[in-house]
Amino acid sequence: MNDGDGDPQDIVKLTHDKLSADAVSEAVVCPSCGAVSMFIGTTRNNFEGKKVVQLEYEAYVPMAESQLKKIFKDIRDRWTTVRHICVHHRLGRESLEAVAHCIEALKANVPIWKKEIYETEGSAWKENKECLWAGSGQK
Structure with a gap:
């Protein structure tokens, strides 16, 4: 965890372990900065009309780390107030079947x-049509 301003830090983690948004955020918090900007990539379940059921990521870690550090330098050259940069990327296989099951069970x-709030026509409350109790009047 970053406990002060100090020199700008660049952190790269390529791992097969589960990632943590909290860990990334804590790594870049800086008392002199007013915000932490994060991007969290998620897996879409389709691509160009094909159902995606699993992704697999591999990396040549030394080269990937080197290229990321070049990107970090470019960022610092363009935006001189950026303090700490942290990139975590998960490697290995990631299945979407469990996520799909969870979504369907939730619905x-x-x-x-x-x-739903519309641009010109007010708003409307909606319930999941798939829900076992849909139309029962419960709310």
């Missing part, structure tokens, strides 16, 4: 509603 069993 069918969990009482969650969404409110």
Whole structure:
């Protein structure tokens, strides 16, 4: 964890372990900075009309780390106020089947509603049509 301003830090982690957004955020917090900007990539379940069921990431770690450090230098050359930069990327296989199951089970069993807010026509509350209790009047 970063406990002070100090010199700018660049952190690269390529791992097969589960990633933590909290760990990344804590690594770049800086008392003289007013924000932490993060990008979290997620796996889409389709690409160009094909269903994606699994991704597999491999890396030549020394070269990947070297290239990321070049990118960090470019960032610092362009934006001189950027302090700490941290990139974590997961390697290995990642299956989407468990995520898909969770989403479908959530839609069918969990009482969650969404409110759609329209540009010109007000808003409307919606429930999941797949939900086992849909139309029962519960809310």
